[in-house]
Amino acid sequence: MTIDEASRRYNIPLDILHEYESWGLCGAVKKMMGAWQYDDTDLERLSLIMTLHDIGFANSETETYMKLLVEDEDxxxxxxxxxxxxxxxxxxxxxxxxxxxxxxxxxxxxxxxxxxxxxxxx
CATH class of the missing domain: 1.20.5 (Single alpha-helices involved in coiled-coils or other helix-helix interfaces)
Structure with missing residues (x-):
């Protein structure tokens, strides 16, 4: 699923999708024909990012939280x-x-x- 498709289907603002990509957390995302392709894991992470934003996490807090989730077993x-x-x-x-x-x-x-x-x- 491309960034535009993910944005439309799940009502995720493009700026959040771009931010997610800039954090380097798109481990499973593959670039095909010039467009990112999101898989189920990415969509689950994006859902969590939206939840963190909804409960008041700042962008920097969200990034830290997500990096801890993805990169640190502990x-x-x-x-x-x-x-x-x-x-x-x-x-x-x-x-x-x-x-x-x-x-x-x-x-x-x-x-x-x-x-x-x-x-x-x-």
Whole structure:
């Protein structure tokens, strides 16, 4: 499957496909008639890259993760650590957003309470 076919069929932006190729991770990809040919392994890796991007990995983090996956047999611990760090960051953001919501809800409550008191006094 060519880069254009992979992009269309799996809705993967061409820039991600080009980035994947530039990382040198296309071990099974063969160049035929001037176009890269992706096999099932490449498509599985591309799916993982899309997942990493979706959960907030930066391009450099994604590249590191994928190189650990492909090149390092002992990279499982490092990849797990990367995922744990990302998870912690997301949880920290969730907790921060929950605090923001609590403050926002308090302000809404205060305004509504003030409006009710004004109405009752009239």
């Amino acid at each position: 990279g499982g611990d490092q990849r797990l650590n990367m995922l744990e760090q990302k998870r912690k960051g997301i949880l920290d953001e969730i907790h921060f957003r929950e605090k923001q919501l609590n403050h926002l809800d308090y302000l809404r409550y205060s305004i509504r309470k003030g409006q009710r008191q004004t109405t009752e006094q009239e």
